Amino acid sequence: MFANVISGKGSWAVRYSEYGKPSFCIVLDGRCLLAIDGHQPVAIGAGDFVLLPTTPAFTLSSFAPAPPVHLDPDQVAGGQGELRYGEPEGEPDMRSLGGAFVFDCVDPGLLVSLLPIVVHVQGSARLSQLVQMVGEESADPKPGSEFMRSRLVELLLVEAMRAAAAGSAPPGLLRGLGDERLARALRQLHAQVERPWTIDQLAKIAALSRSVFFERFTRRVGVAPMAYLLAWRMAIAKELLRADGLAVSEVAERVGYGSTSAFSVAFARHVGQSPSRYARMD
Known part of the structure; x- marks a missing residue:
């Protein structure tokens, strides 16, 4: 995981080109506008967590129009210091932490293909507490702050997945893992991929009939079990x-x-x- 603190004041806009890898944005203070290509702009505010599993091109801006600064995410990822947009002096109207996840797991392409284009979680007390802790580590770095911030962001990701799975996420891995019975089968399938699995075996793990398991898995995950x-x-x-x-x-x-x-x-x-x-x- 790597991240940058991003802030803005006055009228500002920054345009990021397509990144293609999982990235996130945590709003620490204030509000701003997030416009992802192909989607309606959404307002995001303090305590919000946004995950972009494949990170298409997007614009982050103030609510007042401004010419965007164009950036290549590969050139700014993991840089030191705060990235400031708009007016250079004074207390910012918005502060956020933006970054990306580097997966060590097998082919993250399959995982991100089963997630929604955008995961936006707001109004979660647990997330807000984690965001506050991330903000404290970012505002006042101490020895070990980078490690702490990395672990906190990982916890944020897990909590965001839980919140999204419990809500109205579209069909995909989140919906499957959010279903307690399907999650049992998914965990076993992932852990023992070499086993000659059958629908009957997976249905038994999920404590569902064969037909109910097949229909429920297909509807929630978006593809049939096999x-x-x-x-x-x-x-x-x-x-x-x-x-x-x-x-x-x-x-x-x-x-x-x-x-x-x-x-x-x-x-x-x-x-x-x-x-x-x-x-x-x-």
Whole structure:
């Protein structure tokens, strides 16, 4: 995780180009306008948490119109010091912490593809407490503040996921994890992807009938259970082929295929090329 403190006073606007990776914004003080490409602008205020799983281009601004300053997020990410927009002197009208998450997990592309375009959480007392702590660490850095801020933001992400899952999130992983019974099956599926899972087994873990489980999973996650399992297996296979230099037969076994040929056919159909060719790509 890396982040920058961003503040603005008077009339100001900053335009960020598409980033393509998960990013967030925590409003520490004041209010501003967030305009994400393809979406209506929304007002965000102190205590709000915004997560952009794929971070399309967006504009952050005051409510008064102003010519935007254009920025490349790759050039400003993780920089030192506060990024100030608008009037350079005086107490800012808005202060926020903006940054990005760097995932160590297998293929975050699958995870973010199952999340909404934007997750906006407001009015959560628990989130507000965490935001206040983040603000204190940002305003008065002490030894260990960077570590503390990183851990607090991770907690904010978890709390935001909980709040969004409990609300009116669209179909996706959030909705699935927000359903206590589906979450049991999802956790087992993620933890033991090599198992020859069936609908009946997953339904039993969720304590639901086969038909109810299938319908509920498909409606809330947005894809059928076996289609989700396939996508998850292929995501892990891609990571193993690139990162660990394993033989195709070993990768096939790790993601639940009894034969290398069956795995190769499934991989080629899903990814568009054979496992061995994918492994050789730079």
